[in-house]
Amino acid sequence: MSLKSTAQKHVKHVTNDPVRNFEKWKKKYVKTKKRVKQVRQTTKKRDWEIERDIIDKLVSKYAQINAKDAVNFSDFPLSKKTLRGLMEAQYRQPTEIQRQTVGFALQGKDVLGAAKTGSGKTLAFLIPVLECLYRHQWTALDGLGALIISPTRELAYQTFQVLRKVGKNHDFSAGLIIGGKDLKDEAEKIHRTNIIICTPGRLLQHMDQTSAFHVSDLLMLVLDEADRILDLGFSETLNAIVDHLPSQRQTLLFSATQTKSIKDLARLSLKEPEYVWVHEQAKFSTPATLEQNYVVCELHQKVDMLFSFLRSHLQKKIIVFFACCKEVQYFFRAFCRLRPGISVLALHGKQPQMKRVEVYNDFVGKKSAVLFATDIAARGLDFPAVNWVLQYDCPEDANTYIHRVGRTARYQEGGEALLVLLPSEEEAMVSDLKERRVPINKIQINPEKLMSVQEKLESFLAQEKEQKERAQRCFVSYLRSIFLMKNKQVFDVTQIKLPEYAASLGLAVAPRVRFLNKAEKHGEERLEERSQRERETVGEKGESDQAEESSDEHQSEDEDTEIKGKIRSLLCNSEDSDKDEDDQGDLDLFTVKRKDVFNVNTDQAGEHDSESEQPQSRQVKESKVKEAKRVQKKNLKVNSKIVFTDDGKVVQQWPLVQRPVARGNQDEQDAEEESGINVAKAKERLRLEDQEYDKNEYRRRIREKHREKRLKERAAKREASRQQKERKKQDQQSDSGDESDGGEAVAYLSGANEEFNIDALPDPDKCRDADIGSSDHLRKRTASDSDDMKPVKRKKKSKRDAESDSESSPLDTGLSLMEDEELVLHLLGQRS
Numbered sequence: 001m002s003l004k005s006t007a008q009k010h011v012k013h014v015t016n017d018p019v020r021n022f023e024k025w026k027k028k029y030v031k032t033k034k035r036v037k038q039v040r041q042t043t044k045k046r047d048w049e050i051e052r053d054i055i056d057k058l059v060s061k062y063a064q065i066n067a068k069d070a071v072n073f074s075d076f077p078l079s080k081k082t083l084r085g086l087m088e089a090q091y092r093q094p095t096e097i098q099r100q101t102v103g104f105a106l107q108g109k110d111v112l113g114a115a116k117t118g119s120g121k122t123l124a125f126l127i128p129v130l131e132c133l134y135r136h137q138w139t140a141l142d143g144l145g146a147l148i149i150s151p152t153r154e155l156a157y158q159t160f161q162v163l164r165k166v167g168k169n170h171d172f173s174a175g176l177i178i179g180g181k182d183l184k185d186e187a188e189k190i191h192r193t194n195i196i197i198c199t200p201g202r203l204l205q206h207m208d209q210t211s212a213f214h215v216s217d218l219l220m221l222v223l224d225e226a227d228r229i230l231d232l233g234f235s236e237t238l239n240a241i242v243d244h245l246p247s248q249r250q251t252l253l254f255s256a257t258q259t260k261s262i263k264d265l266a267r268l269s270l271k272e273p274e275y276v277w278v279h280e281q282a283k284f285s286t287p288a289t290l291e292q293n294y295v296v297c298e299l300h301q302k303v304d305m306l307f308s309f310l311r312s313h314l315q316k317k318i319i320v321f322f323a324c325c326k327e328v329q330y331f332f333r334a335f336c337r338l339r340p341g342i343s344v345l346a347l348h349g350k351q352p353q354m355k356r357v358e359v360y361n362d363f364v365g366k367k368s369a370v371l372f373a374t375d376i377a378a379r380g381l382d383f384p385a386v387n388w389v390l391q392y393d394c395p396e397d398a399n400t401y402i403h404r405v406g407r408t409a410r411y412q413e414g415g416e417a418l419l420v421l422l423p424s425e426e427e428a429m430v431s432d433l434k435e436r437r438v439p440i441n442k443i444q445i446n447p448e449k450l451m452s453v454q455e456k457l458e459s460f461l462a463q464e465k466e467q468k469e470r471a472q473r474c475f476v477s478y479l480r481s482i483f484l485m486k487n488k489q490v491f492d493v494t495q496i497k498l499p500e501y502a503a504s505l506g507l508a509v510a511p512r513v514r515f516l517n518k519a520e521k522h523g524e525e526r527l528e529e530r531s532q533r534e535r536e537t538v539g540e541k542g543e544s545d546q547a548e549e550s551s552d553e554h555q556s557e558d559e560d561t562e563i564k565g566k567i568r569s570l571l572c573n574s575e576d577s578d579k580d581e582d583d584q585g586d587l588d589l590f591t592v593k594r595k596d597v598f599n600v601n602t603d604q605a606g607e608h609d610s611e612s613e614q615p616q617s618r619q620v621k622e623s624k625v626k627e628a629k630r631v632q633k634k635n636l637k638v639n640s641k642i643v644f645t646d647d648g649k650v651v652q653q654w655p656l657v658q659r660p661v662a663r664g665n666q667d668e669q670d671a672e673e674e675s676g677i678n679v680a681k682a683k684e685r686l687r688l689e690d691q692e693y694d695k696n697e698y699r700r701r702i703r704e705k706h707r708e709k710r711l712k713e714r715a716a717k718r719e720a721s722r723q724q725k726e727r728k729k730q731d732q733q734s735d736s737g738d739e740s741d742g743g744e745a746v747a748y749l750s751g752a753n754e755e756f757n758i759d760a761l762p763d764p765d766k767c768r769d770a771d772i773g774s775s776d777h778l779r780k781r782t783a784s785d786s787d788d789m790k791p792v793k794r795k796k797k798s799k800r801d802a803e804s805d806s807e808s809s810p811l812d813t814g815l816s817l818m819e820d821e822e823l824v825l826h827l828l829g830q831r832s
């Protein structure tokens with residue numbers, strides 16, 4: 001009973017006090033909340049763990065990637081950040097190459113991707129790069145994770161821009177490492193950079209010089225335009241770069257003209273790579289939307305053809321490809337002055353980096369313009385809406401052709417391409433292109449539409465010495481580029497008519513081309529050596545042995561004949577196109593062995609390219625030694641290369657640049673500045689100058705003597721006539737009047753209509769004195785009218801007198817007898 005009542009009391013107490021109840025409840029609630037929080041905290045995943053889960057989920061899907069089913073980028077197991085970047089850049093559906101390669105690349109495989117130009121290869125490697133670093137949760141502290149190597153600065157710059165666009169939602173750092181920028185600045189940042197887009201040379205420079213830069217953790221290496229980076233031009237640099245890289249890495253290679261060379265791929269130590277040749281079975285190797293034509297045109301007609309082409313395509317965006325920088329430099333200036341009616345831009349490797357970027361961006365933004373460029377613009381560049389690609393000079397090979405024309409008709413757009421070929425290039429080049437499945441048609445130039453600009457170019461060159469020098473450099477560089485081309489079936493420097501080509505550039509005289517002269521000399525030396533050897537052999541062995549001369553000898557004989565013939569044809573072209581009708585016969589002979597022009601390369605035709613390089617370099621070495629000896633003998637200062645730092649300061653300028661000192665024929669001199677000194681010609685010129693100087697000096701002294709003599713005679717005659725007049729005056733005064741004298745002044749005026757001869761004039765000082773001294777000048781003139789002819793007669797007489805004097809009496813030259821004799825002998829020597 002008592003217990004029950006106590007409980008009842010308590011219940012009453014609880015229910016009746018709400019505050020206490022609440023306090024109690026609150027206490028309990030907080031306790032529970034604390035417990036739940038504790039539990040949650042112990043079980044909650046951190047951000048990176050959640051991300052890890054997402055990544056794991058994505059990676060788990062990699063194995064099921066089915067390229068055929070991927071219609072949108074979202075069909076690939078890509079990170080949200082990459083997908084968002086792609087959508088924001090308006091990339092929704094993958095192109096064929098992207099569809100086929102992204103899967104393999106995500107799976108971590110090495111990939112060799114090839115697809116036509118403008119088919120989207122850039123994204124095909126950028127997406128896997130971003131995903132790879134994302135997968136590894138790469139941060140700035142991890143340093144370099146992916147390396148993308150491009151053959152040119154412009155392409156690296158362009159790829160960098162695309163990466164910034166599609167990768168903007170990621171937190172990676174990306175850097176553009178190309179030449180022409182501040183090395184120090186790059187060095188400070190490079191160790192914190194996760195993705196580097198670079199050109200090979202600059203990258204190697206950092207690998208060698210920047211101590212903080214390490215590449216040991218690299219995950220992925222990409223070679224854009226792989227065949228170009230793997231070819232001979234970059235081979236040494238690339239090998240050195242690859243030596244620095246870890247072997248455990250993924251490697252992606254992309255190009256429109258992919259390499260299949262096992263040797264190249266071995267250099268990169270690829271592991272079971274996936275080959276993706278998207279358009280291997282396609283009918284053509286160039287975009288279907290590209291219309292391609294070629295014209296055959298003589299070299300000297302090309303400038304007119306280009307000008308006329310531009311005049312008829314003023315509203316278009318055009319890229320014109322040239323063989324070398326010097327051509328671009330010359331034609332850019334020339335066309336700026338010719339004013340074709342369309343903006344002209346130039347892009348080549350000799351421009352400062354800032355200028356290159358400026359031109360690139362400028363051309364990207366233009367609706368209509370023409371860009372004169374070398375092959376630095378041939379690969380990869382994605383200028384929007386280019387209508388035309390005109391190849392002013394024949395490309396090195398079919399691959400270069402494919403890349404050049406690929407600057408138009410990109411990603412579903414249309415475009416047109418025109419290739420200009422010389423008659424000598426047509427057959428071989430067109431067959432090469434056909435072999436590479438390039439659909440190209442021949443079209444004709446309408447001669448009525450051709451506009452000649454030669455006279456204008458000539459006048460520009462006459463006005464501007466710099467432009468003339470540019471033209472000369474252009475001339476020599478073009479010939480050199482043709483001379484150095486490997487494919488001698490297409491490029492034959494001996495077919496070029498030098499005077500016509502020079503004239504088409506506006507040059508009056510074709511500059512001397514040293515390497516052609518060298519080739520000529522080389523040919524002659526070989527002939528001499530051979531005949532020397534023959535003489536020795538005859539002396540030592542006797543005639544019977546001679547019959548057993550090896551076949552090598554015959555071989556060299558053939559080669560020498562060929563060299564001689566080619567040189568003769570060249571000289572015939574350059575000096576006297578009328579003579580030597582045998583040329584045609586010689587040329588027939590040459591075609592047999594075109595591969596070995598000037599016997600620079602003694603390898604057999606058909607050998608591997610890299611092997612055929614060796615004899616060439618051997619030849620260069622030999623000739624350099626010879627040249628150095630020659631220079632030493634002649635005590636000449638050789639030209640030198642000037643090296644600049646990135647800040648534009650001269651690093652080295654030794655030996656000093658030599659300039660010809662002699663005055664004389666400017667054309668020749670300019671040509672020499674261009675291509676070095678021709679000592680024989682310089683000597684000849686100096687000799688002629690000496691002769692000319694001696695002659696002039698001799699004439700001048702003789703003239704001076706004559707003049708002195710005449711003046712003396714005249715003074716004596718004046719004195720005599722003055723005395724005579726004085727006598728007359730005295731006589732007249734004594735007779736009647738007051739007539740004044742003034743014969744000299746009258747004589748001077750009346751002579752104005754006569755042939756002006758400074759020697760015949762009276763002494764002006766005396767005249768003035770006489771004028772000032774006379775009080776009645778006018779009257780004197782009138783009074784003298786009747787005597788007009790007198791002084792003339794006197795003058796003529798004096799002249800005759802002088803002449804007869806000079807004929808009858810020995811000539812006084814004012815020189816010593818010895819000097820006189822020397823001069824006379826010298827002049828007689830010249831006449832004979």
Ligand SMILES: Nc1ncnc2c1ncn2[C@@H]1O[C@H](COP(=O)(O)OP(=O)(O)OP(=O)(O)O)[C@@H](O)[C@H]1O
Nearest residue numbers: 091093094095117118119120121122256380382411
């Ligand atoms: N998936 C896509 N959707 C729409 N446009 C795309 C896509 N992929 C690439 N492009 C566009 O196609 C054009 C060509 O791309 P890209 O420069 O990558 O071609 P490429 O194959 O590398 O050409 P090249 O062989 O000349 O280097 C670019 O303008 C690019 O923006």
